[in-house]
Amino acid sequence: MNQDDIIVQHLARTPRLRVAMVTETFPPEVNGVAMTLGRMVSGLLARGHSIQLVRPRQGSTDVASQEEHFQETLAPGVPIPRYGGLRFGLPLQSRLGQIWSSSRPDLVHVATEGPLGWSAVAAARKLKLPVTSGFHTNFDHYSRHYGFGWLKKPVAGYLKRFHNRTAATFVPTAEMARDLGGQGYTNLQVLARGVDRQLFDPARRSEALRQEWQVAPEQLAVLVVSRLAPEKNLHLALRAFQAIREVRPDARLILVGDGPARKSLSQSWPQAHFAGMRSGEDLASHYASGDLFLFPSLTETFGNVTLEAMSSGLPVVAYRSAAAAEVIEDGHSGLLAEPGREQDFIAAARRLAADPALRRRLGRAARERVEPIDWECIHDRLESAFFHIVRRHQRLPGQENHFLQIVPD
Structure with missing residues (x-):
């Protein structure tokens, strides 16, 4: 020493x-x-x-x-x-x-x-x-x-x-x-x-909250948690959700957060649920009540939401960048696309939406992966x-x- x-x-x-x-x-x-x-x-x-x-x-x-x-x-x-x-x-x-x-x-x-x-x-x-x-x-x-x-x-x-x-x-x-x-x-x-694993926990899943989203137990809730702003690349998330609807017509998009792009996004996507800004246990329940998490941003230095989603037991689709590149093993604890390859990102989202067993497996592995973080x-x-x-x-x-x-x- x-x-x-x-x-x-x-x-x-x-x-x-x-x-x-x-x-x-x-x-x-x-x-x-x-x-x-x-x-x-x-x-x-x-x-x-x-x-x-x-x-x-x-x-x-x-x-x-x-x-x-x-x-x-x-x-x-x-x-x-x-x-x-x-x-x-x-x-x-x-x-x-x-x-x-x-x-x-x-x-x-x-x-x-x-x-x-x-x-x-x-x-x-x-x-x-x-x-x-x-x-x-x-x-x-x-x-x-x-x-x-x-x-x-x-x-x-x-x-x-x-x-x-x-x-x-x-x-x-x-x-x-x-x-x-x-x-x-x-x-x-x-x-x-x-990441706070006690706060962001799959046990916080709430059927009552899903009812507020107008999502039935068997429906697919696709979650995005982000500042609603131009640099977050949210239009890719919307395109990915369109592809998801081709294999899961009952899917519903849930956007958590606020920002300057909210008005234009809500006008373009009135069928989506805009949950606004959430924090603490309320935010944790929103994560845990989703079924699939999309993170399309390429401007992050880290992306805390990636860890929070994984800790909540959600399978994540993201670019191989920032936190996702460090903590997600593609095909094991999430699905990754190379930065800028939008069609690969969309294909990964579609694949995950179509495969309930894959979602469950990746969600469990994601929770385990963040245990030491x-x-x-x-x-x-x-x-x-x-x-x-x-x-x-x-x-x-x-x-x-x-x-x-x-x-x-």
């Missing part, structure tokens, strides 16, 4: 990190980044660490939490165009410098790359604090879906400069680490996402990574040794 391992083990027994986390989105906002950050904060707090969260104010009545180990600093923000409910935090470098000078964190973690995030990296570097980042969203891929395709290269360049200014960038998959590494990103570390394991890896980064930073010449002293047992 080397010295770093001894340090990490000792600190894990007596955790005492002071972590400043900066993000443009956080619960109760509903999206993958907010959910992941909420989980990270909860996991660190449960391990005894202190968190200072910096985020945009979410409304006029929003009040910053001030608890013993969890304090919030609210930043001004502006709405993100065509992305209702989310805001860019405005730069806050001077204020963050003052806050972190008087109450110095051991590490700053910046989760989002907006103006608030950039100013946080600048403030941390000026104070010679170790700073890490998270790559959660392919903003450069999104640009073409919102009429800003000409910005793809500048946005990609900005993202690389942003993350390469930090000591480590956490990415959710090995595939993304290889992709970003090939683009010139440095200091990449893979930190996957977990637990949030507690992810939090252990995050904590360990933070400890190592703090200790490595302290060894750099000229760094202030402000971290609590380690007393040998």
